Every structure is written in structure tokens, then in C-alpha cells.
Amino acid sequence: MIILQALVNGIVSGTLLAVPAIGFTAMFAVLRFPNFSVSGVATLGAFAGYLAYGAGLQMAGSLAIAFAVAGVAGLAFDKVAHLPLIKQGALPAAIASIATGLILENVVRLGFGNEPRGYDRPIARDVFLGEIRVSPQQLETMGLALLLMLLVFAALAFTRIGKAMRASADNPELAALKGIRPERIATLASFVGMGLVGVGGMLLGLDSSIDPLTGTRILLSLFAAAVLGGLGSVPGAVLGAFLIGMAEELSVLVVGSQYRAAIGFIAILAVLTLRPRGLLGERAY
Amino acid sequence: MTKIRIGRRAALAGGVAALANPAVVRAQGSGGTANPIKLATLTPLTGAGGPYGPVMAKAAASVVEEVNKAGGVLGRRIVLVSEDDQTNPEAAVRAARKLIDVDKVSAIMGTWASSVTTAVAPLCWESKTFLCTVSGADSITLLPHQGFLIRTQPNSRLQVTRVGEFILSLGAKKAFTMIPQTPFTQSTFDTLNQVLPKGGCTHQSLIYDDKKTTYRTEVDQALRTSPDVILANGYTPDTVVLLKDLYRAGFKGKILGFAYSINQKLVDQVGQPEVVEGVYTFAPSPAEGSGAYEKVKAATGSANPDPYTCQVYDHASLVLMAMASAKAATGEAIKENIRKATVSGGKVVDNAVDGIKEIMAGGKVDYAGASGPCDFDEKGDILDCKFRYDQIKAGKFTLVKIA
Numbered sequence: 023m024i025i026l027q028a029l030v031n032g033i034v035s036g037t038l039l040a041v042p043a044i045g046f047t048a049m050f051a052v053l054r055f056p057n058f059s060v061s062g063v064a065t066l067g068a069f070a071g072y073l074a075y076g077a078g079l080q081m082a083g084s085l086a087i088a089f090a091v092a093g094v095a096g097l098a099f100d101k102v103a104h105l106p107l108i109k110q111g112a113l114p115a116a117i118a119s120i121a122t123g124l125i126l127e128n129v130v131r132l133g134f135g136n137e138p139r140g141y142d143r144p145i146a147r148d149v150f151l152g153e154i155r156v157s158p159q160q161l162e163t164m165g166l167a168l169l170l171m172l173l174v175f176a177a178l179a180f181t182r183i184g185k186a187m188r189a190s191a192d193n194p195e196l197a198a199l200k201g202i203r204p205e206r207i208a209t210l211a212s213f214v215g216m217g218l219v220g221v222g223g224m225l226l227g228l229d230s231s232i233d234p235l236t237g238t239r240i241l242l243s244l245f246a247a248a249v250l251g252g253l254g255s256v257p258g259a260v261l262g263a264f265l266i267g268m269a270e271e272l273s274v275l276v277v278g279s280q281y282r283a284a285i286g287f288i289a290i291l292a293v294l295t296l297r298p299r300g301l302l303g304e305r306a307y
Numbered sequence: 308m309t310k311i312r313i314g315r316r317a318a319l320a321g322g323v324a325a326l327a328n329p330a331v332v333r334a335q336g337s338g339g340t341a342n343p344i345k346l347a348t349l350t351p352l353t354g355a356g357g358p359y360g361p362v363m364a365k366a367a368a369s370v371v372e373e374v375n376k377a378g379g380v381l382g383r384r385i386v387l388v389s390e391d392d393q394t395n396p397e398a399a400v401r402a403a404r405k406l407i408d409v410d411k412v413s414a415i416m417g418t419w420a421s422s423v424t425t426a427v428a429p430l431c432w433e434s435k436t437f438l439c440t441v442s443g444a445d446s447i448t449l450l451p452h453q454g455f456l457i458r459t460q461p462n463s464r465l466q467v468t469r470v471g472e473f474i475l476s477l478g479a480k481k482a483f484t485m486i487p488q489t490p491f492t493q494s495t496f497d498t499l500n501q502v503l504p505k506g507g508c509t510h511q512s513l514i515y516d517d518k519k520t521t522y523r524t525e526v527d528q529a530l531r532t533s534p535d536v537i538l539a540n541g542y543t544p545d546t547v548v549l550l551k552d553l554y555r556a557g558f559k560g561k562i563l564g565f566a567y568s569i570n571q572k573l574v575d576q577v578g579q580p581e582v583v584e585g586v587y588t589f590a591p592s593p594a595e596g597s598g599a600y601e602k603v604k605a606a607t608g609s610a611n612p613d614p615y616t617c618q619v620y621d622h623a624s625l626v627l628m629a630m631a632s633a634k635a636a637t638g639e640a641i642k643e644n645i646r647k648a649t650v651s652g653g654k655v656v657d658n659a660v661d662g663i664k665e666i667m668a669g670g671k672v673d674y675a676g677a678s679g680p681c682d683f684d685e686k687g688d689i690l691d692c693k694f695r696y697d698q699i700k701a702g703k704f705t706l707v708k709i710a
Contacts, residue, residue: 024528024531035520137543139576155523231544239520274524280516282518283516
């Protein structure tokens with residue numbers, strides 16, 4: 023029963039991890055570099071949502087603010103710092119993104135200090151489904167995350183811009199020949215990807231607390247989820263997030279929680295060694 | 308021929324010096340201003356310890372002022388030099404060099420950050436300057452300080468022993484510790500595994516990753532053992548998550564934590580009083596109500612002087628009484644006599660003036676300090692101190708006891 027409970031806990035945390043993982047992998051699909059500034063952007067999103075929620079906005083409105091602020095900040099950093107370096111290769115851009123992530127983290131620190139803050143949400147006792155314990159709030163947060171994921175999938179599958187994004191990710195030259203403007207797609211990918219990362223930061227903070235290191239704490243798990251599913255694959259990121267979430271919770275029972283970080287590293291190592299394209303392959307949608 | 312002439316001159320100079328020397332000594336003895344005893348505080352006036360350092364220096368200055376008013380020590384006036392360690396080991400080393408080489412102080416008091424104390428301690432023992440610190444890291448008293456160091460802050464072993472005793476006093480039969488990986492994690496387990504079984508309480512523990520955003524599975528692990536007391540021994544951010552998850556899981560037992568982690572900020576952040584209702588906190592405490600504590604209150608103008616300020620007050624008092632016992636004012640003399648200020652069975656005093664008077668009259672003293680009894684083991688650690696226990700009631704910290 024304890025294993026089943028750990029799996030349920032893992033599914034909950036995996037769902038929350040999936041949202042920023044989708045953002046991260048979608049950006050990789052279009053821009054072709056791993057944007058590690060997601061750590062800072064997730065923190066920024068969490069704080070933007072915190073301010074909006076504290077100012078009296080409802081949950082949906084606060085999530086929209088988190089999305090917008092994170093999207094704009096992420097896009098600005100991409101335009102100013104990351105994309106100019108992409109011509110030199112993915113590595114310089116990735117390294118620059120580590121720096122911009124640190125800058126964002128410290129900007130938040132400068133504005134809000136190091137103290138953790140919590141969203142002013144009521145904390146409810148768990149409910150039991152049989153012998154499995156679930157938190158009503160976490161179910162609500164999970165529902166919001168699932169809704170967002172559905173929206174992203176629907177947008178990619180059915181809208182013109184979503185199809186253009188997929189085409190550009192699949193073959194930028196061919197997409198350009200068909201009249202799709204790669205700069206517009208890159209801008210969109212940056213904005214939406216980072217927006218999702220910001221929303222992810224807020225969702226993760228809803229049930230715990232937020233501080234300048236909120237994003238840094240999830241960076242490894244997020245990256246591992248994207249690599250495990252296949253960098254550039256949106257469904258892969260979701261699958262990877264669930265697997266990493268469950269593996270992290272199960273590891274508490276087996277090796278202890280202090281080795282949680284090892285799960286992410288082992289997943290990355292195993293994928294790069296055995297199946298470098300990831301579970302669902304690089305370009306799978 | 309030349310050799311003989313120099314020899315005679317040298318002999319003459321030596322003779323004059325020999326004649327002049329007692330006169331200098333007499334001048335010191337009579338006026339006490341020509342060659343004062345120099346002591347130093349090296350506290351953090353800026354940096355992370357900035358809120359504490361200035362008041363600490365003020366407390367030491369008040370002791371020196373009182374003793375000077377009463378005629379000084381050994382007939383000599385005391386001069387206190389205060390330097391800023393900037394809560395930074397490099398700055399602290401520069402300041403300590405100046406205090407030791409230029410000011411030639413006998414003792415340095417009040418180093419606050421463990422990193423600062425660790426950096427400054429070798430300079431002190433090499434120059435035979437006595438060092439009194441308020442830093443808590445266990446490693447400090449394990450340095451090869453040759454006896455030139457004492458600390459008034461309880462080390463983590465003493466703190467956890469008291470925690471274990473408090474858990475037993477709550478009637479616990481099954482205790483569970485949840486703690487992140489820290490330098491004191493293993494010593495916490497070891498200490499509790501020794502203390503709790505003696506009171507008929509079993510102890511289990513779990514190390515968690517303080518970067519996780521949820522501890523649901525960890526809480527499940529803990530609750531499987533049906534604990535009646537959980538020691539939440541993390542830092543504020545992870546303890547917020549842990550307390551929320553314990554509440555969600557419906558844990559009905561008692562919860563304890565350190566006051567540096569479970570503080571008003573944590574309560575504000577959780578935002579829902581019932582989540583933290585009944586949680587106990589503990590922290591090293593000054594000896595509130597003692598005569599020395601009242602003197603610190605008066606000297607600093609604070610109704611609740613912090614433990615560090617009280618400890619520095621005790622540093623200055625102990626050092627001056629040690630000098631009186633030694634009839635000398637060197638670091639070596641302080642080292643040999645610091646424990647003579649707290650002799651069991653001696654006259655209980657709560658300030659340096661009374662202590663020095665008693666010692667000079669040939670008596671023994673047992674100093675009852677503002678921070679506690681100030682008895683030290685051979686490593687320089689205090690053997691005991693007071694702890695403050697609070698409980699959160701309706702979102703407010705209420706005092707349970709100081710013991």
C-alpha cells in the first residue's frame with residue numbers, strides 16, 4: 023500500500039513538473055538549445071503569480087499574470103542574450119542561459135529578499151480514497167496543470183500557429199519555404215515556453231512556498247524529464263515528468279530522500295547511454 | 308679596547324634600565340594609566356551579524372567601565388579596543404592581526420560567525436592571546452587551540468541532548484526525527500539514540516532532501532511508525548512544507564523544532580494558525596532573571612538582550628576575574644585561570660567588580676553569568692546553559708519554560 027501511495031504522490035508531483043517541462047522542451051524543439059534560464063524564469067513566474075494573487079486576483083488571473091511576466095522576461099533574455107549566441111552553437115547559448123537564470127534569481131532576491139513566502143490559500147486535511155491519501159488542493163493544482171497541458175496539445179494539433187510551430191521545429195528550411203517565418207515562430211516558442219515555465223513555478227509554489235531558489239530546486243528534475251522523454255518532444259516531456267516524479271517518490275522508500283537528486287542524474291545518464299533520442303524520440307508530437 | 312668600551316656602555320645602559328624599571332612599575336601601580344590592560348572585542352558590526360555586533364561590544368564596554376570605576380584590575384586601568392569582523396573571515400583576520408600586533412591585547416572576545424572564529428583562532432593561540440567566542444560549530448573547540456579558547460554558545464551535542472530530554476518530558480514513547488542533510492545530522496541521530504532510550508522512548512529518523520517541493524512520501528514513511536512526537540529539524544523553507552504536509556496527513560501528535568527555523572516568519576508564511584497550533588520550539592536562552600542578565604538589560608537598554616550580548620558580557624567578566632586570580636594580565640594567565648572564576652562552592656557573584664574584590668581578598672568565586680553558569684570542559688565548551696521552550700498558541704509564541 024505504501025508503494026501505491028508513493029506512486030500516487032509521484033503522479034501528483036509529476037503532473038506539476040510536466041508543465042515547465044513542456045515549456046522547456048518546446049523551446050528546445052524550435053530554438054535548438056537547452057535554455058537553463060528556466061530556473062530563474064520559474065522563480066519569476068512564481069513571484070509574479072504571488073503578487074497577483076496577493077493583490078486579490080483569482081487563481082486563473084494569477085496564473086495568467088505568471089504566464090505573461092515569465093513569457094515576456096524569457097523572451098527578452100532570449101532576444102538579448104541567448105539567440106545572438108546561437109550562431110556560435112548551442113553550447114554558448116546554453117551557458118549564457120545559465121548566467122541569465124542566475125541574474126533573474128538575484129533580481130528576485132533583490133526585490134523580495136531570501137525569506138520564503140506562501141500563497142494565502144487555505145490548507146485542508148487530506149481525503150482518503152480507500153487507503154490512499156490525496157490532498158484536495160493538490161488535486162485542484164493537478165487539475166489546473168492537466169488543463170494547461172490539454173490546451174497546449176490542442177493548440178499544437180489544431181491551430182494554424184501550432185501547426186506552423188511543429189513544422190518549423192521539424193524542418194526549419196522546409197517550413198521557411200512554405201512561408202512560415204522562423205523569427206516569428208522563435209519568438210512565439212520563447213514566449214509560450216517561458217510562460218509555461220513561469221506557470222509551472224507558480225503551481226509548484228502553491229502548495230509549498232516560494233523563495234529565490236524555487237526554480238533552481240526543480241531545474242534538475244525538469245531537465246531530466248525532458249531528456250528522458252526525448253528533448254524536443256512535448257508528449258515525451260509529459261511522460262518523462264511522470265516517470266521522474268514517480269521515481270523520485272519511490273526512491274524515498276528504497277534509498278532515502280537525500281538521494282533524490284541522484285534519480286535525475288541516473289535518468290539522464292541512462293538515456294544518454296542507452297537511448298540518446300529519449301523514450302519517445304526527438305521530434306515526436 | 309673598542310670591545311671593552313662598548314661593554315662598559317652596555318653595562319651602564321643596563322644599569323640605568325634596571326634602576327628605571329621599578330619606577331615604571333611603581334608608576335603603574337600608583338596611577339594605573341601608564342600601562343593599561345588591553346582587551347578587545349571582535350564582533351560583527353557589519354555584514355550578516357551586523358544586528359548583533361554593536362550591542363555585543365556595548366555589553367563588554369559596560370563591564371570594563373564598571374571595573375575601571377571600581378579601580379581596575381591589579382591596580383591597572385582596562386582599555387577596550389573594539390574592531391569590526393564584518394562577518395567575514397578575511398576582514399576578521401586583518402582586524403585580529405591589528406589587535407594582536409599593534410594593540411597587543413591579552414584577549415579577544417565576541418567572535419560570532421563560526422567561519423570568523425575558525426580563521427582567527429590560530430592567530431590567537433600562536434600569539435598566546437585568549438579568545439572567547441559565541442560561535443556554535445562543533446568543530447571550533449576541536450581545533451588545536453592549546454586552551455586559549457572558550458565558547459559560551461552550546462555546541463550542537465548539548466543542544467540536542469536537551470531536546471531529547473524535553474521530548475521525554477512530553478511523555479513520548481515513539482519519537483521520529485525528520486532532518487535534511489546537514490553537518491549536524493549524524494550527531495543529532497547519535498545523541499537522540501543515546502538520550503531517548505534511557506527514558507523508554509524509541510527513536511527513528513529520516514533524512515530528507517531540503518530542495519523537494521513536497522514531503523508527502525516522507526511524511527507517510529514517518530507516520531508508518533506511529534510516532535507521538537516528531538522533531539522537525541530543518542530550516543524555515545523546508546519546515547514550512549513539512550508542517551503543511553504533516554497537517555494534511557492528519558498527524559495528531561506533538562511537533563518540535565528549533566526556534567531559528569520555526570519562527571514568526573514561518574507562522575506568518577503558513578498563514579493558517581491551526582497548521583502550527585501546539586508546535587513546540589526551543590533555543591539556547593540567556594539566564595533570564597539572573598542578576599547578571601538584569602545588568603545586561605540596564606547596560607544595553609534592551610528589555611530582551613539576545614544570547615550573544617549576554618555571552619559577551621560574561622566573556623569580559625570572566626577574563627577580568629581570571630586576571631585577578633592570576634595576578635597577571637597576559638593571555639597565558641587568562642588561559643590558566645579562566646575556570647577559577649566559576650569554582651563550585653565559591654562565593655556566587657553576578658558581576659566582575661564583586662568577583663575581583665572577592666578574589667583579591669583571597670576568596671573563591673562562582674560567577675553566575677547572564678548567559679548561564681559558564682562552566683567549561685577541557686576543550687573549552689560550556690557544560691550547561693539555559694534553554695527556552697515555547698509553544699505556538701493561536702499563531703503566537705508563548706513561553707513554556709526556561710530551564
